Amino acid sequence: MKFIHFIPDITGGTHLDGIPNPDVARKFIPSWYKKSEMFYEEGLGEEVPGLKTCVPFLDGLIAGYMLVAPCNIYVKKHEDGSVDIDWDDISDLINPIHERSNSSGHLIPRPAGHLNNHLVWTPTWGWKAPRGYSVLVTHPLNRFDLPFTTMSAIIDSDKFYGSGNIPFFLKADFEGTIEKGTPVAQLIPIKRKSWKAVYDPAIISLMQESGAEVRKYPRGGYRDHIHIKKEYN
Secondary structure (H helix, E strand, O other): OOOOOEEEEOOOOOOOOOOOEEEEHHOOHHHHHHOOOOOEOOOEEEEOOOHOOOHHHHHHHOOOOEEEOOOEEEEEOOOOOOEEEEEEOEEEEEEOOOEOOOOOOOOOOOOOOOOOOOOOOOOOEEEEEEOOEEEEEEEEEEEOOOOOEEEEEEEEOOOOOOOOOOOEEEEOOOEEEOOOOOEEEEEEEEOOOOOOOOHHHHHHHHHHHHHHHHHHHOOOOHHHHHOOOOOOO
């Protein structure tokens, strides 16, 4: 078993009570997924596997750990298109969000339907990965329902233990509250290796065999005979 150490950002000599810990991603499965279909009917009553039968999709949702909003964050829009962002008072020393100059990252294409403002999460936690591991920091996977999009990066967290600032863009039509505990970034440890792409039609039979292995079972072929459980605690 490998360990990832989460380190509180010591501000003013102590980490503040009430700041949520990073937690395992499986605790943040969204309600829309829980309500999604296992099977649905198509054509003449044929039962077709639905979203919940797709194990790789779920593996993405529950991979790794989540950084979360440390407090309620309030977004208010104005008629001129500008927005105000405020938050519950945690401490004079902690601001969960900063806005960078328009000159910083101005060539980054903004996601469609998002404001131009270059915002960053300023996490109150850092992390330390085992030797030889980096950490993928990204938007919570498959969470297009969130009112923002977090940018992605890879940090060599076996050598650098801070979180840094994590850029994100706010959806242009959002006004309301990003609640305390909302996942804002997903952290997935990855082992560093040297890789080389090989284009190899000679082993197409292996691809065909693995597909046949899944299809020979009416249900759960991938889940029960291919899938390897990943553990994050």
